Amino acid sequence: MDLQQRHAIEHECERLIQRFYYLFNEDLALVADMFTDDGYLYLGTWKLGPGPEPMREPLHAGSKNMMAGVEVVLNTVSNVLVDVINDTTATGRSRDTFWEHGYYDGDLQGRPAPVSSPIGINQWEDEFRCVDGEWKFQTRRMIPVFNNKAWKLQRVPRT
Numbered sequence: 001m002d003l004q005q006r007h008a009i010e011h012e013c014e015r016l017i018q019r020f021y022y023l024f025n026e027d028l029a030l031v032a033d034m035f036t037d038d039g040y041l042y043l044g045t046w047k048l049g050p051g052p053e054p055m056r057e058p059l060h061a062g063s064k065n066m067m068a069g070v071e072v073v074l075n076t077v078s079n080v081l082v083d084v085i086n087d088t089t090a091t092g093r094s095r096d097t098f099w100e101h102g103y104y105d106g107d108l109q110g111r112p113a114p115v116s117s118p119i120g121i122n123q124w125e126d127e128f129r130c131v132d133g134e135w136k137f138q139t140r141r142m143i144p145v146f147n148n149k150a151w152k153l154q155r156v157p158r159t
Contacts, residue, residue, distance in 0.1 A: 005087065009090055010084060013092055014080050016128070017077060017092065017126070019034070024075055027066075028060065029059040032053070032059060035136055036136045036137070037050070037051045038050045039140075040138075041140050042140070042141040065102070071100055071101070071102045072113035073099070073100045074099045076097050077095065077096055078095045079093070079094055082128075087130070089128065092124075092125075093126070094126070095122070095145075096124060097118045097120075098118060099119055100119050120144060120145075120147040121144075121145045125140075125143065126141075
């Protein structure tokens with residue numbers, strides 16, 4: 001594989017990661033089609049898959065407060081590193097910092113939401129596979145690194 005091919009694969013995998021966060025912050029279920037038919041998404045202890053269909057409904061249900069405007073959520077990605085294995089497989093690592101503000105008292109003030117610090121920072125470990133010319137996640141695993149303990153104490157359970 002030449003350098004141009006390697007760079008093209010790295011770019012496609014990095015773009016997949018970026019697209020994941022934009023969609024994730026709209027409706028979690030929108031990321032389901034970014035996975036291979038035998039792919040898995042691990043969000044902490046939550047294991048979803050194999051494949052897009054078993055992921056879709058639980059992810060969508062996890063978005064209900066965000067979609068109703070009760071929660072304002074933003075994830076940002078950084079420190080993306082993709083390693084190409086061959087022309088159909090690659091691995092990756094990245095970091096995710098996220099903020100969330102909930103209007104659980106029903107007084108929906110909208111945006112901009114007040115924020116003092118991020119809720120947490122996660123490490124992501126990815127396995128990519130090219131399927132019919134399109135790069136997808138084979139496995140995407142979130143590993144919490146930092147968590148704002150005060151947020152856990154203030155968090156109102158979702159019903």
